Amino acid sequence: MIPRSRAHPWWMLAPTLVLLAAFFIVPIGVAGFESLFAWDLLTAPRYVGAANYRAIVAHGWLLAIALRTLAYSVLVVSGTMASGLALALLVNRPGRLFSLVRASVFSAYVVSWVAVALLWMTLLDDSGGLVTHGLRAVGLGGVSLLGDPRAALPTLAAIGVWKLTGYSMIVLLSGLQSIPPSLHEAAALDGAGAWARFCHVTLPALAPAAAFAATTTLVTSFQAFDVVRIVTQGGPARATQLFVYAIYEQIFLDLRVGRASALTVVFFFLLLSLAWLQLRALSSSGRSS
Amino acid sequence: MPFSDRTGYRLPASRARRELLAGLLATFASVGCGRPARPRRDGNRTVVTFWYAFGDLVRKVLLDLVERYNQSQPDVVVRPVHQGDYFEALAKLRTAIAAGVSPPLAHVVLEVLPYLARAGVLEPLDGYEGAGELGLVPALSQIGSFDPGAPRITVGVPLNRSTPIAYCNARIFQQDGVHIPTTWTELSDAAKTLTQRSSGSVTRWGFEVPISWWYWVALMGQAGGRLVEPDGTMSLGGAAGEAALELWQRLVRTDRVMRPPPGGDYQAWQSTSEGFLQERIAMMWSSTAFLRYLEGSARFPIVAAPLPRASRSSVPTGGTMFVLVRSAPEEEKRAAWSFVRWMCEPAQAIDWCTRTGYMPVTRRAVAALGENGFYVRHPNDRVAIAELEHAQTWPWAPDLFRVERDIVEPLLQQAVLTGRDAHEVMQEARELAREPA
Numbered sequence: 001m002i003p004r005s006r007a008h009p010w011w012m013l014a015p016t017l018v019l020l021a022a023f024f025i026v027p028i029g030v031a032g033f034e035s036l037f038a039w040d041l042l043t044a045p046r047y048v049g050a051a052n053y054r055a056i057v058a059h060g061w062l063l064a065i066a067l068r069t070l071a072y073s074v075l076v077v078s079g080t081m082a083s084g085l086a087l088a089l090l091v092n093r094p095g096r097l098f099s100l101v102r103a104s105v106f107s108a109y110v111v112s113w114v115a116v117a118l119l120w121m122t123l124l125d126d127s128g129g130l131v132t133h134g135l136r137a138v139g140l141g142g143v144s145l146l147g148d149p150r151a152a153l154p155t156l157a158a159i160g161v162w163k164l165t166g167y168s169m170i171v172l173l174s175g176l177q178s179i180p181p182s183l184h185e186a187a188a189l190d191g192a193g194a195w196a197r198f199c200h201v202t203l204p205a206l207a208p209a210a211a212f213a214a215t216t217t218l219v220t221s222f223q224a225f226d227v228v229r230i231v232t233q234g235g236p237a238r239a240t241q242l243f244v245y246a247i248y249e250q251i252f253l254d255l256r257v258g259r260a261s262a263l264t265v266v267f268f269f270l271l272l273s274l275a276w277l278q279l280r281a282l283s284s285s286g287r288s289s
Numbered sequence: 290m291p292f293s294d295r296t297g298y299r300l301p302a303s304r305a306r307r308e309l310l311a312g313l314l315a316t317f318a319s320v321g322c323g324r325p326a327r328p329r330r331d332g333n334r335t336v337v338t339f340w341y342a343f344g345d346l347v348r349k350v351l352l353d354l355v356e357r358y359n360q361s362q363p364d365v366v367v368r369p370v371h372q373g374d375y376f377e378a379l380a381k382l383r384t385a386i387a388a389g390v391s392p393p394l395a396h397v398v399l400e401v402l403p404y405l406a407r408a409g410v411l412e413p414l415d416g417y418e419g420a421g422e423l424g425l426v427p428a429l430s431q432i433g434s435f436d437p438g439a440p441r442i443t444v445g446v447p448l449n450r451s452t453p454i455a456y457c458n459a460r461i462f463q464q465d466g467v468h469i470p471t472t473w474t475e476l477s478d479a480a481k482t483l484t485q486r487s488s489g490s491v492t493r494w495g496f497e498v499p500i501s502w503w504y505w506v507a508l509m510g511q512a513g514g515r516l517v518e519p520d521g522t523m524s525l526g527g528a529a530g531e532a533a534l535e536l537w538q539r540l541v542r543t544d545r546v547m548r549p550p551p552g553g554d555y556q557a558w559q560s561t562s563e564g565f566l567q568e569r570i571a572m573m574w575s576s577t578a579f580l581r582y583l584e585g586s587a588r589f590p591i592v593a594a595p596l597p598r599a600s601r602s603s604v605p606t607g608g609t610m611f612v613l614v615r616s617a618p619e620e621e622k623r624a625a626w627s628f629v630r631w632m633c634e635p636a637q638a639i640d641w642c643t644r645t646g647y648m649p650v651t652r653r654a655v656a657a658l659g660e661n662g663f664y665v666r667h668p669n670d671r672v673a674i675a676e677l678e679h680a681q682t683w684p685w686a687p688d689l690f691r692v693e694r695d696i697v698e699p700l701l702q703q704a705v706l707t708g709r710d711a712h713e714v715m716q717e718a719r720e721l722a723r724e725p726a
Contacts, residue, residue: 040383040404041386042405128563144548146551149703149706232551233556235702237702249695
């Protein structure tokens with residue numbers, strides 16, 4: 001379709017561009033500007049230059065938050081992809097039972113993070129939670145999954161995996177069902193066993209769907225907030241203080257708009273870099289296929 | 290998309306677009322302008338929106354009192370709006386004040402008053418009718434809660450005031466022949482005796498307290514320290530602050546007689562209460578605010594006791610103060626003040642404290658409770674009042690709230706949970722506290 005005038009495409013794009021500018025570009029610009037000030041919302045802002053950036057870098061705080069968030073994301077993405085693939089392979093067959101299993105697993109993804117967080121808080125409760133009872137029964141009663149700084153982050157990631165597995169399962173299932181049966185038949189005729197067919201036919205054919213599921217899960221895990229806010233509030237001893245929660249805590253609880261803005265700017269560029277890397281990986285895999 | 294006016298007449302598209310745009314702009318403008326210049330009214334009554342931060346039993350008691358106030362007079366109607374816990378409510382209040390859409394009346398934790406007062410967002414209350422005749426308990430009033438050098442301008446009136454107290458499971462104490470500890474040494478010994486183990490794991494903890502600022506301040510004060518030195522240096526108690534932290538480390542890590550409760554903020558407090566009620570904890574420290582709830586929920590007799598001493602007895606006071614937002618319309622502020630005064634009257638002050646566990650905030654309420662034998666019938670309620678004799682005052686430090694949340698509390702947790710050296714941790718806390726905000 002050829003536009004009747006040069007302006008037409010821009011008019012078509014205008015609503016999206018306006019929303020993008022209003023809710024993404026301008027706020028990031030504002031955050032960048034405010035990161036140069038010490039401000040608590042109520043008193044007059046004071047220009048401090050790069051002091052907020054120096055402050056978040058000092059004492060290794062920024063690095064700790066970035067590494068913690070990365071560790072959480074790695075756990076969530078790898079856990080979600082592994083369990084999603086296993087479930088997709090398991091339920092990729094006809095029948096009501098498997099439809100029910102698919103729907104059941106996916107239902108966790110539809111439930112809100114708040115409900116999921118509250119549910120898991122009850123299950124993990126130190127005094128009477130079901131998981132705690134189970135751990136006691138197998139002789140692991142001394143472990144406080146949310147109270148021990150070493151266990152809290154993996155526990156939080158496990159909640160994320162439980163919630164997001166349904167999503168990756170559905171995406172991978174669609175990938176599995178789009179693989180032509182003729183590929184498997186040809187490989188079988190060539191003498192390939194089940195494991196060889198899985199490694200050399202199924203996995204390569206699943207790559208685009210897996211890349212999509214991994215990318216979107218990565219972005220979701222980087223934005224984790226609700227589950228941290230409700231289950232651990234960043235504790236114990238900051239062991240679960242992830243990026244978005246740290247920003248929230250700085251601006252709303254610790255009264256530091258400038259420092260929160262500096263964190264936001266760093267977070268923006270971190271996500272931008274990750275998205276760029278993902279896009280590069282996707283485009284190179286697209287070229288090779 | 291067809292556009293039409295109210296009569297259904299179809300408008301020309303260009304005019305309809307203009308009107309739609311104008312409508313949208315008007316909507317945005319009305320939101321952006323923030324607080325209406327005129328007070329809000331409901332018929333002839335002035336509406337006072339009151340942001341509060343209580344849950345469960347305390348919330349019910351407050352709503353009952355508000356309802357009673359609304360029925361008691363024809364001029365003012367108070368509309369309470371729940372805003373989460375103290376910290377969530379404060380975050381919302383600050384944001385609302387900045388956006389110009391705050392309510393005229395709220396309540397905030399004591400430690401944040403200096404910060405809000407410095408920001409100039411709180412209404413000075415001394416000039417309001419009857420402000421000097423509230424008859425507040427001195428240690429619970431704003432002036433009495435802060436160091437003598439603090440400004441003498443009143444911006445807060447006590448609503449719910451508390452101190453930490455010890456809650457003991459009387460049945461377990463009696464079974465194990467343990468006396469209520471009055472010193473740190475006795476506390477450690479009692480916790481050891483009360484802790485029960487089965488095949489290596491703990492089945493009942495002797496003692497529990499949330500690893501949080503308020504309780505650390507209590508311990509630091511008992512060890513003889515103060516948060517801010519007379520010259521204004523934020524010392525965080527110096528050696529006393531370290532001794533307080535070392536006590537926790539010893540109980541949790543060396544003796545293994547205290548469980549650090551999971552969760553942050555009030556989640557840890559709730560977890561401690563639950564463990565105590567389930568008799569998985571024999572003794573805990575918590576706020577006097579939970580007294581009625583715990584007494585009503587426990588299947589065992591509870592004995593409340595003052596916190597033990599180290600070199601001296603000392604407790605911080607806590608809770609919140611009513612504040613009026615300065616930018617609110619005058620009429621709403623006057624109406625809000627009439628509610629605050631009404632809450633300080635003996636009948637309401639007594640109802641509030643006897644139904645919750647908070648301390649009565651006026652002298653007349655304390656006297657009335659003494660005269661009618663309430664403290665004889667409820668000796669646990671007298672503990673917090675008696676502790677006021679050893680109440681420490683808070684420094685009037687606008688950065689105190691930030692130091693508490695951003696620095697001290699996470700470092701305390703880190704030291705207790707990971708065993709990091711107490712001196713090193715407190716040294717880091719002091720350095721961070723002295724950095725500019």
